[in-house]
Structures are given as structure tokens and as C-alpha cells.
Amino acid sequence: MTSLPDRFRTAARGAGATAADADLDSAANYLLGRWTEPQRHYHDVTHLSAVLDVVDRFAALAPHPDRVRLAAWMHDAVYDPRALGDANERDSAEFAEGLLLTLGVPAEAAAEVARLVGLTAGHATEENDPDGELLCDADLAILAADEEGYARYTAAIRREYAHVSDADFRAGRARVLHELLNLPSIYRLAPIRDGWEERARANLRTELETLA
Template sequence: MTGLTHRWRAAALSAGATRPTAVDDAGAELVARWQEPHRHYHTLAHLTAVLDVVDRYAPAAHQPDLVRLAAWCHDAVYDPRAPGDRNERDSAALAEVLLTRVGLPAAEVAEVGRLVLLTAGHAVDPADADGVLLCDADLAVLAAPEPEYDRYAAAIRREYAHVPEPDYRVGRARVLSGLIALPTLFRSAPLADAGQARARANLTRELAALTGREPGGEVFGAT
């Protein structure tokens, strides 16, 4: 068992799972999903990064082990061709199947499913401590230094290699604009203080490159 699957096992058992063998089987299935060949950003590296943020700020959560389980499940289904929030809905459904199978109580299963669904739009009530932690951890890459952010953006483009460039620019710009429009990208004080400005700068810079507009709004490169 790898260090990563140890983390899954520990979180599941601590949260109330009663079937250790089923826990191990579910962990193996999740690892296999996160290693699918079409993934370039939504990989085990992303999962590990999200879990690391959750662990770092776990004292702020009400039920940190459920947040950890939601982190494991939040991109467990990832098909770049799926429309809308289909991946999040399918990931939540998978979480419910796997966590029921391992013997997690029904209320906890439902809560993990709820948390997974929040990652569809990252619009979360600031009073929802567990939702805040999961969404902030999922978006933490946005506050990375420019070279790391650029690698993230390039990896997302590879996941959508099937989309023609003009269509990708429109779709990606819509995603970025939605994130920029959020009242705040990070709701937990430590992440907000450390990363809010850099995340907005990264998003604005990528959006400018996609739309042919400088951050100030002037068109450049127009024909």
C-alpha cells in the first residue's frame, strides 16, 4: 500500500467505515481512476496537492476526514468531453456507491456527496467550513507562482486537445470569467491572505492571452 492509499484508508476508517477490505478495494479503484491516461492535470499530483492543503488547514473544518474523502472523490470521474457539471455529478454518485460499500454511515455518505458537488462551481457559503476547505484546496493552484500556473493551464489544454483552438478559447475564457466573478476565490483567511491577489493576477493574465485583450481591456493583435 502506497503512502497515498494509506491516507485514503486512514480517512475512511476515521470517518466511520466498517469494512477494511472494501476500503482498500475502493482506494485501489480511486487510484486507478486518477491515473487514467487522458488526464494531464487531474492526476494523482492534483489529488495529493488538494489533500495536502486539507491536511494543513484541517483544524478549521468540522469533519476533516469527510473533506479528505470528498477530495479523493471530487474528480474521480473526469471526462473532458462531458457537458456541464456532469463530471461532478457522476463523481458524487460514485462517492456514494463506494462509501456505502465500505460501510460509512448514510449521513456521512450524503455529506461527502454534497461536498463533491460544490466543486462544480466553487460557490460555497462562507459559514460552510467543510465546503470552504474543499473548494479552497481545489482552487489553490490558481495562486501558484506564474511558471507553475502556466504548467497547470497547459495541462488543462492537453486534456481538451480534442477541442479546436477557437472553441477552446471561448470555453476556457468562460470558465476563467466565472472564477474572476466569484466574490472571493478563497474564503479561508490564510489562503485568502496569501493567494487572493496572485490568483486573480494569474486568471486575468490567462484570460488576456485567450481573448486578445490586455488586462486593462484594450484589444491587441486584432486584424
Template sequence: MTELIDRWVATALTAGAADGPAVTAAGAGLLARWREPHRRYHTTHHLRAVLDLVDRHADLADRPERVALAAWTHDAVYDPRAAADANERASAELAGTLLTGLGVPAATVAEVRRLVLLTAGHRVTPGDRDGALLCDADLAVLATPPEVYDGYAAAIRAEYAHVPEADFRTGRARVLDGLLALPALFRLPPLAARWEAPARANLRRELAALR
């Protein structure tokens, strides 16, 4: 995980964190959260996938370092038993406390918190390039080949193993319906052109299986 820690440190310093061992310690603490044993999809694999996409398409954002910080913290708190939006709110709070403690400027901290909260519903206003990149990267798994998508869906089911099958099917169908109701799953044109159609096909296929 050294490479991920190095990426965290570089991003935090670019965003204005004070250099020192506290930055490295904060990254290690975040990785510990992403490695919690109850996670099956929201793991360091998902973190790395989102970070890689943010880095690859940094030219599509206004402040890519803020988007990367939001990627690091957007699922830092993840409890499948929590109420709707509670994890995103708690992750935003954690981001605020952590980044403030590292000396990151208040304006950047506020923006990272805002970006993290966007991942609750993935609703982005027109012109919000940073929000669009984070949400597009977070939902990119939806556009993967069917066999990869099915692995993602199975991992989500494993995270909700405590939920009875009938209740899970109802709740999961509600989530998928909500995603399909979005005007667009992906907002940035270069990504939407490639991902929108396969993502919607995957969502409809899973929804049909659930019902």
C-alpha cells in the same frame, strides 16, 4: 502509491468505514481512476496537492475527514468531453455508492456527496467551513507562481486537445470569467489573505493571452 493508499484507508476508517480488505481495494480503484491516460492535470498529482492542503489546514474544518473523502472522490470521474457539471455529478454518485458499500454512515455519505458537488461551481455559503476548505484546496493552483500556473493551464489545454483552438479559447475564457466573477476565490481567511491577489492576477493574465 502505497502512502496514498494508507492515507485513504486511515481517512475511510476515521469516517466510519468497516475495516477490511474492501477499504484498501476501494482506494486502489480510486487511484486507478486518477491515473487514467487521458488526464493531464486531474491526476494523482492534483489529488495529492488537495489532500495535502486539507491535511495541513484541517483545523479550519469542522469534519476534516469528510473533506478528505470528498477530495479523494471530487474528480474520480473525469471526462473532458462530458457536459458541464456532469463529471461532478458522476463523481458524487460514485462517492455515494463507494462509501455506502464500505459501511460509512449515511449522514457522512450525504455530506461527502454535497461537498463533491460544490466543486462544480466553487460557490460556498457563509459558515460552510468544510465546503470552503475543499473548494479553497481545489483552487489553490490558481495562486501558484506564474510559471507553475502556466504549466497548469497547459495541462488543461492538453486535456481538451480534442477541442479546436478557437472553441477552446472561447470556452476557457468563459470559465475564467466565471471564476473572476466570484465574490472571492478563497473563503477561509488564512488562505484568502495569501492566495486571492496572486490567483486573480494569474487568471487575468491567462484571460488576456486567450483574447
């Protein structure tokens, strides 16, 4: 099995990085250090690997899959459960662009990766944005997990928000679930939507019933 640093190096090269392999490996290991910070229970290396696996599985749907892979690496590079609004995504996007530029990724590609990272704040994409759609669909893949996997996900999210009271957490989480259920479609790309939409909606409805 290809290691995560190897996957990062391959994606960076595909996006035009000119840095030495040793520098790319150092960047990957630095990112992995971020993904293993103690405040992370769901937004961790397991989530990173899962998002990358979905991107790889459906890479043919995206015109620039290596940019999507790099955005997957970067999309939770900054993660503080106490942050307000979309601060984590904004900071991750800014961090992504800066890091990629230091690795010799062309400015246009680095800016595009940063744009993709920013989309994960609300998972809203414009028309004709298959790269963005693939990243957002991959990030939300967990919603279509089986019963056991979804239970692990919700438990991990609750641990990340241990500083929030039960009542406030239930109210905030319910708002998120309602927003997702009110979308015309949770998943944007047809092959993903056809396979996962029904299961994801069932999971969200079940969780809402539990919260109530």
C-alpha cells in the same frame, strides 16, 4: 511519507468506515486507477495529492476534515473532458456515496461527502459551510501557483481539451476566467484567502491577456 492508500484508509476510518483494512486499500487502489486514466493531464494523481495536502494543511478550519479528505479523493473520480455541464461532478458524487456505503461509512457521512463533491461543479458554497469552503479552496489552490506551476497547469488543461478547436477553447476558457475574477473572492476561508487571493487573480488576468 505516508502513502496515498494509507491516507485514504485513515480518512475513511475517521469518517466511520467499518470495512476491513484490505477492503479500504482495494478501494484506494481502485480510485488511484481512475485518477491515472489516460485522458487526464491535470485532473490526475498529482492534483489529488495537491488537494489532499491543502486539506491537511488547513484541516483545523473544518469541523469534519476526514469527510473533506474523502471528498477530495472522490471529486474527480469520474472525469471525462467531453462531458457536458456538471455531469462529471454529479456522477462523481453518486459514485462517492455508493462506494462509501459499501465500505461501512454511515449513511449521513456518505451523503455529506457526496454533497461536498457536488460543490466542486461551481465552487459555490452557502454560508457557514467550512467543510465545503475548505474543499473548494483546496481544489482551486492551483490558481495561486507560481508562474512555472501555473503554466504547467494551463498546458495540462489544454491537453485535456485537445478535442476542442483553439478558437472554441479560448472562448470557453475566457468565460471561466471571467467568472472566477467576478467572484467577490476566489477563496473563502480567511487564512487561505489572505495568502493566495492576490496571486490567483494576477495569474487569471495574465492568462486572459494571453488568450486575447
